[in-house]
Amino acid sequence: MKADTLRGHLDALLLAVLDGRKLHGYAIIEALQLRSDGALDLPTGTVYPALRRLERAGWLASEWDVVSGRKRRTYRLTRTGQQALQAERAEWREFTAVIGGVLQA
Amino acid sequence: MKADTLRGHLDALLLAVLDGRKLHGYAIIEALQLRSDGALDLPTGTVYPALRRLERAGWLASEWDVVSGRKRRTYRLTRTGQQALQAERAEWREFTAVIGGVLQA
DNA sequence: CTATATACGTAGTCTGGCTACATGTAGCCA
């Protein structure tokens, strides 16, 4: 997949992958790989700053836990984040309708 | 529609709107508005440089003509551009499948 | 005669994902 196409859709992906479960950063990257059949392989330099940004925005909450000696920062959706996810899904539908409409017009 | 979401899809839009017809820059902007029911209102500072870039890439060819005293640079798809459009359409389908898959997984 | 729509174009900004780097632990294998 061409670079840059992700632009503007990263937040939606991160919120979606955290819908209904708690995951730490590394696991989020793996979950996205899994769900996209390997098409999405986001670098840590993309994901970690984004997660912190979403937490600052109040859409995610995090807590440290230690699993077999390793520190993990585990993220979950806040109520606001859940609403934001709904909004992102709606925007995605609108976006694909608009661009898709032009592409196959 | 959120800014930046267009990123990486502009070329596809321009190629698609020129599929099967010749249009000048200003008319391209209007055609995109029309086809998107007003959702796409691209500024000239976005469209004109992109058209020149696509021409340099060999995907578009242009010629000047004068209509009622006004100069117009009219663009059309080259054969390479036609192929590029097919590729862009395929990439769009892949892109929406990947992101859409994650969003509603 | 001026305001608006038509028409093309460029310089510079800004944003947001990416590259490259830094840090450290656990577990395996030679």
Next chain:
DNA sequence: TGGCTACATGTAGCCAGACTACGTATATAG
């Protein structure tokens, strides 16, 4: 026991690409 790989988090700085803000010019309506 030493090194390699996977796991795990994080930051600084770069860069591409669309956008903002201009500048230019003609036709037409009021």
